[in-house]
Amino acid sequence: MADIAARNPAVSTGDSRSSLHKLMQRKSTIAFLMALPLILLLATLVAYPAGYAVYLATLNKGMTRFVGFGNFEFLFGRDTFWLVVYQSCLFAITAVIFKAIIGFVVAHFVHNIPSKGQRKWRGMLLVPWVIPPAMSTLAWLWLFDPSYSALNWVLAHFGIGNVPWTGEAGWARFSVILVNVWIGSPFFMIMYLAALKSVPEQLYEAASIDGATWWQRIWYVTLPMMRNIIAITALFSLIVTFANFDIVRVLTAGGPLNSTHIFGTWAFRVGIEGGDIPLGAAVSLFMVPILAVAATFILRDITKRGSEV
Amino acid sequence: MANTAVATEASSRPKYGSMSRDRTWALRWSYFFLVLFAIFFLMPPIYMLITSLKTSAEISAAKNPWWISNPTLQNYIDLLTQNQFLIFFRNSAIVSIFVVIVTMLISVIAAFALARMKFWGSATLATGVFLTYLIPETLLFIPLFKMFAWVNEVFDVQLMNHWWTMIILYPTLTVPFATWIMIGYFASIPKELDEAALIDGATWMQTLTKIFIPVALPGIIAATIFTFTVAWAQFLYPLAFTTSTSELVLPVGIITTLIKGDVFNWGQIMTGALLGAAPPLIIYAFLMDYYIAGLTAGATKG
Numbered sequence: 001m002a003d004i005a006a007r008n009p010a011v012s013t014g015d016s017r018s019s020l021h022k023l024m025q026r027k028s029t030i031a032f033l034m035a036l037p038l039i040l041l042l043a044t045l046v047a048y049p050a051g052y053a054v055y056l057a058t059l060n061k062g063m064t065r066f067v068g069f070g071n072f073e074f075l076f077g078r079d080t081f082w083l084v085v086y087q088s089c090l091f092a093i094t095a096v097i098f099k100a101i102i103g104f105v106v107a108h109f110v111h112n113i114p115s116k117g118q119r120k121w122r123g124m125l126l127v128p129w130v131i132p133p134a135m136s137t138l139a140w141l142w143l144f145d146p147s148y149s150a151l152n153w154v155l156a157h158f159g160i161g162n163v164p165w166t167g168e169a170g171w172a173r174f175s176v177i178l179v180n181v182w183i184g185s186p187f188f189m190i191m192y193l194a195a196l197k198s199v200p201e202q203l204y205e206a207a208s209i210d211g212a213t214w215w216q217r218i219w220y221v222t223l224p225m226m227r228n229i230i231a232i233t234a235l236f237s238l239i240v241t242f243a244n245f246d247i248v249r250v251l252t253a254g255g256p257l258n259s260t261h262i263f264g265t266w267a268f269r270v271g272i273e274g275g276d277i278p279l280g281a282a283v284s285l286f287m288v289p290i291l292a293v294a295a296t297f298i299l300r301d302i303t304k305r306g307s308e309v
Numbered sequence: 310m311a312n313t314a315v316a317t318e319a320s321s322r323p324k325y326g327s328m329s330r331d332r333t334w335a336l337r338w339s340y341f342f343l344v345l346f347a348i349f350f351l352m353p354p355i356y357m358l359i360t361s362l363k364t365s366a367e368i369s370a371a372k373n374p375w376w377i378s379n380p381t382l383q384n385y386i387d388l389l390t391q392n393q394f395l396i397f398f399r400n401s402a403i404v405s406i407f408v409v410i411v412t413m414l415i416s417v418i419a420a421f422a423l424a425r426m427k428f429w430g431s432a433t434l435a436t437g438v439f440l441t442y443l444i445p446e447t448l449l450f451i452p453l454f455k456m457f458a459w460v461n462e463v464f465d466v467q468l469m470n471h472w473w474t475m476i477i478l479y480p481t482l483t484v485p486f487a488t489w490i491m492i493g494y495f496a497s498i499p500k501e502l503d504e505a506a507l508i509d510g511a512t513w514m515q516t517l518t519k520i521f522i523p524v525a526l527p528g529i530i531a532a533t534i535f536t537f538t539v540a541w542a543q544f545l546y547p548l549a550f551t552t553s554t555s556e557l558v559l560p561v562g563i564i565t566t567l568i569k570g571d572v573f574n575w576g577q578i579m580t581g582a583l584l585g586a587a588p589p590l591i592i593y594a595f596l597m598d599y600y601i602a603g604l605t606a607g608a609t610k611g
Contacts, residue, residue: 030513031426035434038419038488045481046441049452056452063455106346112339121343123597128350130593130600132542134560135582139353142360142575150356150374186350187604194605243445246544250564264447264545271451272549281451288448295443299436 057282061275071282080258080266085286087173088262092242092290095180099241100234102181103188110189111196122193129186137250140179141166144251169259172252176260179247184240188233195229196222232301235294242290263287354586360579361385368575384580394581396555397562400472401541401585404558408479408540409533416484417529420491421517425503435492442485450549453478457550472556475547479540486539487532490606494528495521531603534596538589559585 060067075081110121128136143151144165152162165175203221212220223230245264248254254261254269261269263286271280360368362380372378388394422428423435457468468474498521506516522529547561554566563581567574593600 027426027513028428031422031428031431034422034426034513035419035428035431037415038438038484039434041415041480041484042438042441045453045478046444046449046485049449049456050444052452052456053448056455102346106343109339109343109346112335113343119597121347122601123594124347125343125350126593126597126601127354127590130538130589131354131586132538132544132560132589134542134544134564135586136353138564138578138582139357142579143353143356145573145575148368148374148575153374182350182353190601190604239443239445243447245447249544249548264445267447267451268545268549272454277451277455284448284451287445291443291445291448295440298443299439 053281053285056278057285059278061278063278067278071279074279075282080261081283083258084261084263084266084283087260088242088287090173091177091180091244091248091260091262092238095177095184095241096234096237098177098181099184099188099237100230102185103192103233104230106185106189107192107196110193122190125189126186128183129190133183133246134250136183137179137247140175140182141251144175166252167256169256172256172260176248176251179251180241180244183247184237188237191229191233192226195226199225228301232298235298239291239294243287354583357579357583357586360575361583363576365574365576384576385584388577388580388584393554393562393566397557397559398584400557400562401559402588404472404475404479405537405540405588407476408483409536411476412480412483412487412536413529413533415480416487416532417491417522418517420488420495421521423488424492424495425521426513438485438488438492441481442489446482446543446545449481450545453546454549468550470551470553470556472547472551472558474550475540475543475558478546478550479543482543483536483539487536490528490532490535490603491525493606494525498524527599527602528606530596530599531606534592534600535603537592541589 056063057071058066058068060070106125110118110125113121143149146164146167149163149165151165152160155163164171166172199222203225204217207217207221242262243264244262245268248260248262248265249268252260254265258266263283267280267284270283271277274280356375359375359377361384362377362382364379364381364383367377367379419438423431423438457474461467461469468477502520502524503516506520511519542560543558544560547558548565551557551561554562557565559581563578563585567578567581
């Protein structure tokens with residue numbers, strides 16, 4: 001009320017209206033200036049390089065001549081490239097699925113226990129997410145060591161012989177996914193736990209009155225209520241996992257025989273270490289389609305929720 | 310009538326009992342699996358600690374790797390008296406602190422403008438900020454590599470192989486997310502608050518510093534922690550753009566200098582990795598709730 005009373009007289013006089021107009025004009029100018037550092041930073045160091053990568057990918061190795069799709073044609077003819085495509089998809093999709101499942105299961109267990117103990121458990125289980133990935137991958141590298149593997153030492157007690165964690169193609173693929181799941185599932189757990197807390201208790205009560213089993217409660221109440229958060233977390237994680245670098249680089253550096261290279265690490269090998277910048281740029285551009293699809297879905301969800309509010 | 314009442318009563322009683330028995334079992338199973346998962350999640354950091362307390366002789370002996378027979382701090386002493394390691398640590402600390410300052414200055418001010426002072430294209434810009442957050446560094450390091458060479462040619466400024474280049478580069482990773490969180494926090498502040506301040510004659514800057522920053526302090530703390538963690542952990546950019554040992558930051562320094570060919574001094578590597586993981590872990594231990602709030606806000610707000 002006081003707000004309206006204070007405003008009305010000001011609006012009624014023509015003089016102050018024009019000054020109000022001026023203020024509005026000034027306000028948008030100030031706002032633009034306040035956002036300018038952000039705009040400059042993102043334009044010069046994110047948007048421009050992203051576009052520049054496309055241009056670079058069309059040059060020859062010495063970057064002296066335009067070759068059009070030459071680099072892409074060259075890549076399509078190489079077996080290693082298709083191996084990298086296969087491994088990138090396998091790595092990202094398998095890892096995201098397992099992260100989502102483990103995150104969901106662990107979130108349920110944390111949600112099940114009395115709330116005063118939850119904070120402690122949640123804090124403990126998030127540790128893998130907090131440690132810099134390059135550092136924790138080093139610990140895994142040591143756990144996977146061919147001759148001193150502490151994991152094999154444990155497994156030997158269960159009668160399982162020496163596992164070549166990073167030495168053999170199939171196992172190496174398994175290992176990089178395992179480490180990625182280890183680092184990423186706590187994030188899913190935190191997201192799902194927050195979502196679980198927001199499901200109204202009455203829905204579960206109503207379901208159990210209707211005689212729903214434990215499984216039906218999850219399937220018909222929890223999952224539909226969490227659908228949005230599950231989708232968005234999975235899409236986020238798909239982007240990050242697809243563009244991963246640290247884990248593969250530290251754990252296997254792409255080996256054995258390029259079997260664990262993903263787009264990021266292979267682009268580094270080809271572009272920086274191999275000195276063929278255009279080819280490296282071409283390799284990294286293959287990440288764009290899947291990133292674009294995931295980003296579109298995420299943005300659609302966000303604008304949808306924005307209009308709901 | 311009375312009969313049915315008794316019947317339902319009788320049938321509901323044991324059911325109640327079985328439900329609470331179910332609960333107890335569900336609780337026991339929950340604890341059981343939580344312990345299993347906690348072992349899985351904490352095994353690598355614990356093994357880091359175990360290895361870091363061992364001598365090289367003990368590490369290479371064929372004994373129980375999970376047990377320390379002669380605990381020693383020698384690895385820590387060796388590493389912390391080594392000039393090189395201290396340089397890595399210093400580089401990492403300076404870079405992270407400056408990145409936090411730069412990021413928070415840019416993103417808090419920009420988020421305020423985007424959340425409260427609408428201007429032409431501000432909605433598009435907010436979406437653009439989010440999109441840049443989704444562009445990974447694995448896509449950008451190659452064009453940046455070429456751009457740095459160009460800057461060197463044209464302006465005669467060598468950006469390659471300097472730790473301070475990271476202060477310019479890291480904000481591209483942290484600013485979009487920090488801005489995104491801050492837009493969410495600022496948007497949740499009631500409009501009446503800043504309207505009242507503006508009517509009282511406060512300028513926009515005063516509204517930001519006197520009202521928005523104090524009210525959104527939890528969000529600012531969350532964004533600061535996030536920025537620090539990302540800056541401390543970044544691996545690809547320093548690996549691609551720095552090579553001299555005096556210019557390396559901690560994660561890259563540990564991996565490139567402690568691993569020499571086929572000789573792995575695992576005691577020192579694990580000590581270095583643990584010390585490298587310590588700053589984010591310590592911050593996390595003290596500010597866990599802010600950390601988790603920021604994590605969930607990033608994807609759920611907006």
